[in-house]
Amino acid sequence: MKKHHEAVVVVGGAVAGSALANALGSRGIRTLLIERLDRERHGARGDLLHPPTLRILDRWGVLPSLHADGALALRELAVTHAQRGLIARYATPARGDGLAERTIAVPHDRIEAVLAAHAERKPNVRVERAIVTTLVSASTRATSCTSRAKARPTRPRRCTGTSTISACSA
Numbered sequence: 001m002k003k004h005h006e007a008v009v010v011v012g013g014a015v016a017g018s019a020l021a022n023a024l025g026s027r028g029i030r031t032l033l034i035e036r037l038d039r040e041r042h043g044a045r046g047d048l049l050h051p052p053t054l055r056i057l058d059r060w061g062v063l064p065s066l067h068a069d070g071a072l073a074l075r076e077l078a079v080t081h082a083q084r085g086l087i088a089r090y091a092t093p094a095r096g097d098g099l100a101e102r103t104i105a106v107p108h109d110r111i112e113a114v115l116a117a118h119a120e121r122k123p124n125v126r127v128e129r130a131i132v133t134t135l136v137s138a139s140t141r142a143t144s145c146t147s148r149a150k151a152r153p154t155r156p157r158r159c160t161g162t163s164t165i166s167a168c169s170a
């Protein structure tokens, strides 16, 4: 079995895992992010991201990429009724200057994709397309995992880290 050692192994690269990889990568921590899918997941939901979250994304350098990707800045809330139509409109002023000070609306799949692409560009973050088949625990804490590459049949590999974090429900 091939072995690989990183400071942190993150299992699952959707919104939680990719965000974590950005956080760790921004602190210079060697991280292996393992995600089984090699394509974007498409769903029909959107998220609102508010200034406290946006400030964190800005620190990681992700926020300009979300704007470049087409995030919509929220400038107004409109209340509508099925029969009566538009009932009220409220302006939503920015809290200050800067990209992080105005709530944005983004499709959930694009948040995942932009976060994942950003994590992958960080020099100390490595992303692997593989299926984690086993999480090895000591007491209540995952200490390592085994994974199998998706593209071709390969020997399973053991991934160990100071921390192994599961960001998926598998």
Ligand SMILES: Cc1cc2nc3c(=O)[nH]c(=O)nc-3n(C[C@H](O)[C@H](O)[C@H](O)COP(=O)(O)OP(=O)(O)OC[C@H]3O[C@@H](n4cnc5c(N)ncnc54)[C@H](O)[C@@H]3O)c2cc1C
Binding pocket: 011, 012, 013, 014, 015, 016, 017, 034, 035, 036, 037, 045, 130, 131, 132, 133, 167, 168, 169, 170
């Ligand atoms: C219709 C809908 C609406 C929602 N609305 C809201 C909302 O308004 N507000 C809110 O806060 N939350 C909402 N949620 C919940 C929110 O979207 C989820 O809590 C969040 O997306 C979970 O993210 P995650 O990264 O933890 O897990 P997931 O998105 O489940 O990602 C897990 C990742 O791990 C990968 N993975 C799984 N198993 C393995 C394995 N063995 N090896 C390698 N990779 C693996 C998967 O491919 C996936 O990419 C909604 C959910 C749904 C379905």
